[in-house]
Amino acid sequence: MFVDRAVGIDLGTTNSEIALLEPSEREILVYADRFGRRTVPSAVAWDPKAQAFVVGRAARARRGQTPGPIESIKRRMGQAVKVAVGPHELTPEEISSKILAELRERMREDLQARSGDVEVRIARAVITVPAYFDAPQVEATRRAGELAGLEVAAVLQEPTAAAIYHTWKSQLGDGTGGRQGGRAAPPGGNFLVYDLGGGTFDVSVLRCLGGEYQVLAIDGDNFLGGDDFDRRFAERLRRMLVDKGYALELDVRGSAEDAARFARLVHVAQEVKESLSTSDVVHLSKTDVLIDQAGEPVSIEMELGRAEHEEAIRDLVETTIACCERALARSKEVAGVGLADVDHVVLVGGSTRVPMVVRRVTEALCSGKSKCVQPLQDQVDTCVALGAAVHAAQLGGLRIGDDAMQARFTTPLVGRGERLRVGLELERAPEGTAELGVVSADGSELGRAELASVPAAVRVECALGGEEENAARVEARDASGRALASLPFALYRGELKPRASALSQPSVVAKDIALEVLRAGRRERKVLIPRGSGLPLSTTHELATSDRSGAVVLRLLQNRLPIKTLMLEVPADLPVGTPVTLELKCDEAMRLEARAEVAGRELWARVEPAAATPASAEEIEALLAESEEVARGLWGRDAHAFRREAEPLSAGLREVVGTDPDKLSALATQLRHLIDEFKTAGGGELSPPLHRFEHVLDALRRTVYRAQGALLGMDATTWERRIEDLDARGRAAWDTSDAVAWRRVYNETQALLETAQTQELGAQRLDDPTYLARRVAGLVAWSVAIERSLSDFVPSRADEVRGLQLAERDRLMGALRTKVREPLEKLGETKGAQDTRRALDGIASELERIENAVERLPSIGVVTERR
Known part of the structure; x- marks a missing residue:
């Protein structure tokens, strides 16, 4: 005879756990080794002697050896990459499957020892994921379970699992606990689950009524956790050791030896963190910790205080509080549940043992601001697995x-x-x-x-x-x-x-699903499925064609990065404004399907995981978001100049994500420089930068000095006083860091410059040789900039769209040569200022047409919103 009970598994970044709810439901069994350790390190390594994979503590013990262990693989789930594990190249889900298989076998052996002659099978599981995981990451987790030989009954978000455990353990009912009619009241109340693990941070706001769980809002950071605390403090230790004379100016990215040195410091920092969780001061005494770059053994002998550690990690902890505030604002917006409505704040994850984390959560989210006096902190390492076990028993x-x-x-x-x-x-x-x-x-x-x-x-x-x-x-x-x-x-x-x-809404969309559309001729994002939308869902959107390119292009984005491009070929004479229908379906596992229909033609597609990016997706998304914010804060010629350069860079970034690391890095650097040049004030350091103000002020001076007579009703003396006043007010605002005054004087200077140049142009003699020479120089520079844009253009990864774009790019290159460059070279043959001016007007018109076409290149076939 056999017995098979579904288990709950928390597949963690640093450690993983597996649990099972006993049929008597008196206790949840968590696997523990012979030393009582209930967590298994999420580490996989290759043992050359045994010629076999090792998992858990055996793998972690290979730190510092060759080959070393693979750790924190959870951070790479959903990426189309391979990782070397000894002589093997494995995907992140294949590595994770070995952790899951190890957990499954250890639990089976433990239960078998208790069950005697009855065969124990572990065949079904509920596996948890961070709430902030996106669709490719969730699907990769499901595949990892299947590769481990498990039937994955469900993929459950970690905060929901933690809330399920606490309602089961404490028998919480209606937000206050209690009983109904002599039996336990069904789970109830509003929960804020603060989940800070080794590698990720999640916060979820959940509503539980009558045993039904609904996720109202989520937020978090897939690259923030206890590992980051350790690296931050390891850097502080490194600087302390450098001050003591050790050669530790490390190049972690460029040198494997330096990376190993820093990894050793990270392990020391982890030990310090754990000790400071229970002590105010730790005496650190270690000899031969590592060998520095000069070959000298490094020994550490120092006292470290909790205050030093807290100072090092303060901004990271504050980032988690900001995520909580965003999640609460979202839940207030969608469901009317704000901080004052929260009944229980639940701490989850080993990193919530850090005293500063508990203190800041209590200050910011409890202490009279919500209905709880202090956060619930019970089984922080295992409560996710425990809750998953309860849910597994319910499902399986x-x-x-x-x-x-x-x-x-x-x-x-x-x-x-x-x-x-x-x-x-x-x-x-x-x-x-x-x-x-x-x-x-x-x-x-x-x-x-x-x-x-x-x-x-x-x-x-x-x-x-x-x-x-x-x-x-x-x-x-x-x-x-x-x-x-x-x-x-x-x-x-x-x-x-x-x-x-x-679980009426156990999962929500972690990131916006959007579509690239044209609005007033500009590419913008239209959010189709907002972040926080409950799953499953189906949504339909009515759009329209915007050109006669012979194609309809639907570019789906997750946040700001592309995840799928759908293209339908249509007749080239299809009228502009022809209706386009797009239907999206997303199931509980966040698998996304899209269907598009236009002019009787239809296309279905499964949205596949995005390829890995050399820079993290979060970094690229943040850069694109900052670019959008800068564009909204600019006006006039600044706005036109910024958008003209930023839009092609943004489009190029989206196209090379996951395909061309070098191009991605180059485009990201260009966009970063452009943002730094134009960014508007938004707190912190003043912006635009001082040199940009000086550039605008100098341009105003030159315009005034060129003027013949009064300009804007002011003579030269009045203008001189006005410019001196602007200069003085601007520098005073800069010196005192007065952001409001700084922006006001900058805008005033920019407006005066644009108005003065407009009047100057209106008064200019069109046959003046100086004016004509300036125009020629300007047109040459303009043509060079357009040619550079065409050379740098990055076509779409979708083959059909790529062909259309490359053909249009070649056509524009030809037009630039025949209609601009060649006429500019023949200007010397033109007789008379009037003929020259007419020729320049014609060249300028051609340049404007070509530039507009260049701006439309990435948008060929892109739809517009129907009006």
């Missing part, structure tokens, strides 16, 4: 079987009344089975149900004995009532703790 039940018969109990086997209604699925039974019976150990019948066929699902009302554990068996009987096969099990008398009766 208890399966028992042998060669003749197999059944699965779908309801708890625990109750306090005289009778217990048991849900049971008979999955396999001997031929001729017509009835199901439940019999006690003494042979008396406890309940029965007739069967129309097998497999079958039935409810059997059973008499519940008076003992805490009441042995019974389930029998498959023929039409005459003769037992054909039976399986032993037990019914339990006791308290049935609350479970999640439903």
Whole structure:
């Protein structure tokens, strides 16, 4: 006979855990080794001597050896990369599957030792993921489970799992706990779950009513956790050691030896962090910690205080509080649940043991600001796995079987009344089975149900004995009532703790799903599925064609990065404004499907994971978001100049993500410089920078000095005083860091310059040789800039769109040569100022047309919103 109970697994960045809710539901079993350690390090390594993979502490013990362990692989889930593990090249999900397989086998061995002759199977699991994981990361986690030989019953967000555990453990009801009618009240109330693990941070706001869980809002950072605390303090240790004379000016990226040195300091920093969690001061005394760059052994002998550690990590902790505030603002917006409505703040993850974290969470989210006095902090390392185990029991039940018969109990086997209604699925039974019976150990019948066929699902009302554990068996009987096969099990008398009766919105979209559209001729994002939307969902959007390129291009973005490009070929004479329908479907596992229809043509596509990026996706998204923010803060010629340069760079960045690391780095650097040149004030350091103000002021001086007579009603003397006043006010604002005054004087100077140049142009003699020479120089510079834009243009990764774009780019290159460069070279043959001016006007018109076409290059076929 075998028994199979679904388990809950927390696949963590630093450590992982596996747990199982006992059928008696009195206790949740968490795997622990012979030393009582309930976590398994999330590390995988290759052992050259054994010629085998090792997992957990055996893998972590290979730190400093060659080959070393692979750790924090969770941060790379969902990326299309391979990682070297000894002589093997494995994907992140293949590495994670080895951790899951190790957890599964250790739990099976532990349970088998308790069960005697009954075979224990671990075949089904609920695996948890951070709430801030996106679709490719969730799908990679599911694949890892399947590669480990598990049937993945569900992928559950970690904060939801933590809330499920706390409602089960504390029997929380209606936000305050309590009982209803002599039994545990169903879980209730509003939860804020603060989950700070080794490598990721998540915050979720959940509403639980009558046992139904609903995620209202999420936020977080996939690259912030205890590992970052350790690296931050390791850098402080390094500087202290440099001050003591050690050669530790490390190049972690460029030197493997330096990377190993810094990794050793990180391990020391981790030990210091753990010690400072219980002590105010730690005396650190270590010899031969590492060998410095000069070959000298490094020894550490110093006292370190908690205040030093807190100063090093303060901004990281504040980042988590900011994430909480954003999540609460979102939940307030969508469901009216703000901080004052939160009943329970739950701390999850080993990094919440850091005293500063507990203190800041209490100050910012408790202490009278919400309904809880202090955060719940129970089993912070394992509560996610514990909650997943409770949910796994709800979904998977208890399966028992042998060669003749197999059944699965779908309801708890625990109750306090005289009778217990048991849900049971008979999955396999001997031929001729017509009835199901439940019999006690003494042979008396406890309940029965007739069967129309097998497999079958039935409810059997059973008499519940008076003992805490009441042995019974389930029998498959023929039409005459003769037992054909039976399986032993037990019914339990006791308290049935609350479970999640439903997960109406257990998962939400972690990041906006958007579409690139044209608005007023500019590329912008139209959010189709906002972050925080509950899953599953289906949404339909009506759009329209914007050109006659012969194609309709639908570029889907997650936040600001492309995840899929759909293209439909259409007749080139299809009218502009033809309706385009786009339907998106996203299931509970965040698998996304798209369907597009235009002019009777239809296309379906599954959205695949994005390729890995050499810079993190978060870094590129943040850069694109900052560019959008700068564009919104500019006006006039500054706005035009910024958008003209920023839009092609942004489009290029989206196209080379995951395909061209060198190009990605170059474009990101160009956009970073452009943002620094134009960025508007937004707190912190003043912006635009001082040199940009000086440039605008100098341009105003030159315009005034060129003027013949009064300009804007002011003579030269008045202008001189006005410019001196602007200069003095600007420098005073800069020196005192007065952001409001600085922006005001900058805008005033910019407006005066643009107005003065407009008047100057209106008064200019169009046949003046100086004016014509300036125009020629300007047109040459303009043509060079356009040619550079065409040379740097990055075409789409979608083959069909790429062909259209390259053909248009070549056409524009030809037009630039024949309609601009060649006419400019022939200007010397033109006789007379009037003919020269007419020729220049024609060249300028061509340049404007070509520039507009260059701006449209990335947008060929892109749709517009229907009006």
